[in-house]
């Protein structure tokens with residue numbers, strides 16, 4: 001499975017069969033049986049599930065689920081709830097990409113890390129992730145430890161720092177994703193790292209697998225490796241979603 005695919009990229013692609021098909025073709029070639037489209041909520045006006053369905057009909061080997069990746073910001077809960085109310089979906093992924101107005105995962109804004117003590121920054125970040133999960137709006141929490149993207153590490157134990165987020169995720173009954181996107185970034189490891197994944201497993205938090213593909217050739221990238229890491233952490237099943245209901249699939 002690959003439950004985090006941006007078939008619109010960042011508006012690089014249009015929601016038409018000719019531009020959706022390469023994503024499904026790549027999934028088929030990599031043996032991905034199920035993909036979850038999770039384009040950013042800022043492109044919601046361009047979502048076209050009819051075009052997706054029409055395209056998916058020509059790829060019977062690939063089950064396509066409809067989702068959205070919501071850029072979670074504290075205080076935005078009413079607006080997010082209103083947006084989700086307009087979107088027929090199989091799942092929604094909640095992700096934290098901002099600390100206040102600072103978009104920390106954007107390559108042009110890396111110098112923002114200089115303004116924070118790393119441990120303090122991790123504490124603030126995981127507090128935001130906790131709020132995201134506690135909102136109860138999301139089936140999946142995206143890239144749990146994205147704050148490490150450029151390689152800034154806390155001095156303290158990251159599992160302890162993430163405790164507040166993990167407890168909120170477990171409490172909300174949400175899943176985390178094991179994302180291979182971090183392998184393509186300077187940090188060069190999955191989101192989350194193995195110690196955090198092991199802690200998630202101990203807390204009975206369900207798991208999805210994802211590439212966070214923004215281009216067809218990234219669909220399913222390193223998902224085999226993600227499946228091995230998931231098993232290493234203890235997981236024997238991963239989670240799929242249909243109409244916001246989960247089901248477990250053997251790894």
Ligand code: ZN
Nearest residue numbers: 006010040214
């Ligand atoms: Zn994106």
Ligand code: FE
Nearest residue numbers: 069095097142
């Ligand atoms: Fe994201």
Ligand code: FE
Nearest residue numbers: 004006069212
């Ligand atoms: Fe994404």
Ligand code: ZN
Nearest residue numbers: 095142143212
């Ligand atoms: Zn993402």
